[in-house]
Amino acid sequence: MKVQEKKMMVKRFFRTIFFIEIIQGLSLTLSRLFSHAVTRRYPKVKRPAKPGFRGLHALVRDPDTGKAKCVGCCLCAAICPSKCIYIYTDDGPDHRKIVERYEIEVLRCVYCALCVEACPFGAVVLTEHYEYSDYSRDAIYMTKEKLLSNWDRYMEGQKGAEYFKRFWRPMPEDFVAHKDQAVFRKMKD
Numbered sequence: 001m002k003v004q005e006k007k008m009m010v011k012r013f014f015r016t017i018f019f020i021e022i023i024q025g026l027s028l029t030l031s032r033l034f035s036h037a038v039t040r041r042y043p044k045v046k047r048p049a050k051p052g053f054r055g056l057h058a059l060v061r062d063p064d065t066g067k068a069k070c071v072g073c074c075l076c077a078a079i080c081p082s083k084c085i086y087i088y089t090d091d092g093p094d095h096r097k098i099v100e101r102y103e104i105e106v107l108r109c110v111y112c113a114l115c116v117e118a119c120p121f122g123a124v125v126l127t128e129h130y131e132y133s134d135y136s137r138d139a140i141y142m143t144k145e146k147l148l149s150n151w152d153r154y155m156e157g158q159k160g161a162e163y164f165k166r167f168w169r170p171m172p173e174d175f176v177a178h179k180d181q182a183v184f185r186k187m188k189d
């Protein structure tokens with residue numbers, strides 16, 4: 001047996017007969033006994049969701065038209081690992097695609113936010129709302145109308161305007177050349 005292994009055996013032997021681990025555990029418990037509690041009495045005491053929290057889904061409402069920004073390209077549904085996004089489209093009167101139904105089976109969602117990242121129009125988001133448990137599955141099955149009202153309730157105003165700005169980088173303004181960087185300039189006529 002090697003010297004190192006012998007040392008380890010002796011150490012383990014003394015730790016066992018003197019209950020070192022138990023004493024260490026008890027001393028930790030005693031040291032925490034009178035310290036400030038870190039647990040919260042939810043739901044009486046709530047903590048605001050951290051920025052970027054992935055909560056309930058919402059469809060972005062276009063402030064100009066008042067309608068959903070979604071154009072029904074289905075990229076979000078294609079990338080969704082849970083396959084829980086269902087999109088039903090139809091031909092509009094001017095042959096523009098109409099999103100008739102946009103539904104998310106939230107109970108199957110894993111909150112990966114890939115749908116948000118894949119969307120080229122910034123039309124779907126994950127809000128910071130997390131208190132939506134219910135006794136029925138239907139209540140948690142999100143239809144297009146429910147998803148739009150989620151936007152109105154949880155992302156209206158500045159919050160919605162800054163959602164992509166704060167968490168989805170790089171943005172066009174990130175591509176400003178450094179002052180010392182060589183750039184192409186227009187030649188004088």
Ligand code: SF4
Nearest residue numbers: 080109110112113115
């Ligand atoms: S967050 Fe992920 S799992 Fe949930 S709907 Fe989006 S892509 Fe699918």
Ligand code: SF4
Nearest residue numbers: 070071073074076119
């Ligand atoms: S939410 Fe975005 S990615 Fe999904 S169908 Fe609509 S436009 Fe396309």
